[in-house]
Amino acid sequence: MDKKGLKIVTIGGGSSYTPELIEGYITRKDQLPIKEIWLVDIEAGREKLEVVGEMAKRQIRAAGLDWDVHLTLDRFEALKEADFVTTQFRVGLLDARVKDERIPLSHGVLGQETNGAGGILKAFRTIPIIGEIIADMKIQCPDAWLINFTNPAGMVTEAAVKHFGWKKTIGLCNVPIGHRKAVSEKLDIPEDELFYKFAGINHFHWHRVWDKTGAERTYDAIDAIYGLAQDEDSNHLKNIHSATFHYEQIKDLGLLPCGYHRYYYIEDEMLQHSIEEFERGETRAQVVKETEKRLFELYKDPELDYKPEELTQRGGTHYSDAACEVIASIVNDKKTDMVVSIENNGTIDGLPYDCVVEVSASITAHGAEPHNWGEMPSAARGLLQGMKAMEETVIRAATTGSYGAALQAFTINPLVPGGTLAKTILDELLYAHKKHLPQFADRIAQIEAEQPEVVEYVNELMKSN
Structure with missing residues (x-):
């Protein structure tokens, strides 16, 4: 890739996550020869775009960089000759998420951003928009990479790749990053001295781990995280309840679960907690709305030129840093080991070859090279196949x-x-x-x-x- 003057466009540029994205670019200033950053939003997000955009400019000035930052509501114009397009938008804003959560919960059924009925509706709203973005990209920046964090990230990425034909798409999620850190902390081994292998689909993956001697430490990690001493520290996710996994089930599986597996392995407790939040008027979306209000008040401070600590309470910590690392690894052919959503291509047995899975991969100049996983144990395979069939059906409904x-x-x-x-x-x-x-x-x-x-x-x- 030509490294002279990168143009990076972010769809959903008025997001509260943007300061972390800018921080990630600044951290990698020696790896990313950025010339232009375009932050794009819609009319309903104009005010937030202006607030976040001004803060982004302050961050860049404070770092002594001369990158041009453009704020616009004109997506088509912004995409012209882009090298990378990152997506972090929410169709209907947080009010839509409130509906996704409250309507099912009013019937005693889980309402959640990416799981259950709420996650399906979010996909229905989002998938057509990713198609519109790709239609613009085909005209304005046909060689650009699309880095997607928009939830439900796995389904949106599969729609981009399989249904809208944008093969240069990589989906991202912050959840695996937290799991890596949790294993490192519980085993008291530096993260860079461990080798991790993830496989599954977004918010529904499992992982294994080895140390630098070549010894597998998966069962040690299961004991350390989910054994008798299991407590809230076993859940690094800010946005879901810290219900306790059944140790015997995880031990039998022999794989470390995704935090979101709580919704499936201990569904009754997770549902009851969500119902209690609903009855108090404190669903996650309602809490996040208040968190965002506080964040944007901070962002308005003309003296603030760094990412505030309060952003870690938003629930998506580390995503933006991951997006920046994907871009840096492609630009510099770093071959960074990351967990991404990409085409299966035989990586996981028992799933369609052309479906999108979330797996460990090396990020190269030509994209993500997945680490082969092979077979899942039957207890995981059955669940995974059912969930992938559901995702495919959601995408079909969303597109037709x-x-x-x-x-x-x-x-x-x-x-x-x-x-x-x-x-x-x-x-x-x-x-x-x-x-x-x-x-x-x-x-x-x-x-x-x-x-x-x-x-x-x-x-x-x-x-x-």
Whole structure:
């Protein structure tokens, strides 16, 4: 890659994560010959874009750098001749996440950003937009890399690669970074002296670990993290409840689970905790809205020119640093070992060759080279195949507007009860998000005409938002 004057465009540039992204670029200033950074948002995000954009400029000035920072609502223009495009947008903003959580929970069903019914609706809203972005990229920057962090990251990345044809796409998540750090701390071994291997799909992966002598330390890590002394320290994730895994189950599996496996392995406790939050008016989305208010008040300070510590409470810590490292590794052919969402290509047995998986890979100048995993134990394989089938069905519904496929996806998802209740929740969520679901316009019009009880229920429930 030509290293003279990189142009990097961030879609969702008004995000509260942007200061960490800028910090990551600054940290790698000797590896990244950046010329231009474009922060792009929509009209509804104009104010946040201006606040974050001015802070980004202060950060760059404080670092003594002369990078040009552009703030714009014109995505098409911003993408012209970009080298890298990073995505961190949220269709419908945090108010949409509130609906994703509160509507299912009002029926005693999990509502969550990437899991269950809420995660499916987020995919329905997001996948068409990634398609629009790629359509613009095909015209404006046909050789650019797309680095996606937008959730649900695995499904969005698969849609980008498989359905919209952008092969130069790498999906990212901050969760594996935390897991690596947790293993290092619990084993009291420096992270760079351990070798990690992850495999699965986004928010549904497992991992193994070896030390520098070649000895596998996976079972030692299971004992240290999930043994009798297991406590809240075993969960590094800020945004999900620290329920206790069943040690015997994890020991039998022989793999270290993703923190999000709590929603599947100990579903009852996680659901009960979410219901209690809902009843207190403290769902995660509502908490994050308050956190973001405080962050943006900090960002407005004309003297603030560094990432504040409060950003670590937002829930996405380390993502931006990972995005910067992916870019630096591609530019410099560093071959950095990272966990990314990419095409399977036979990396995990038992999954479609062309589906997107989340695996350990070396990031090279030509992209991500995955580390072969092979077979999953049957206890993991069955769950993983079911979840991948669900993801594929979600993407089909999102790209076609098929109501039948949407209902099918709800039925397949293990966190959504089947039958009439699934259909009720789906109809309520479709109506609640009608502004951002044009592909389902016909079905939503039918709901409004024939199911006044759905309209009344959703409108009444969201009054208390």
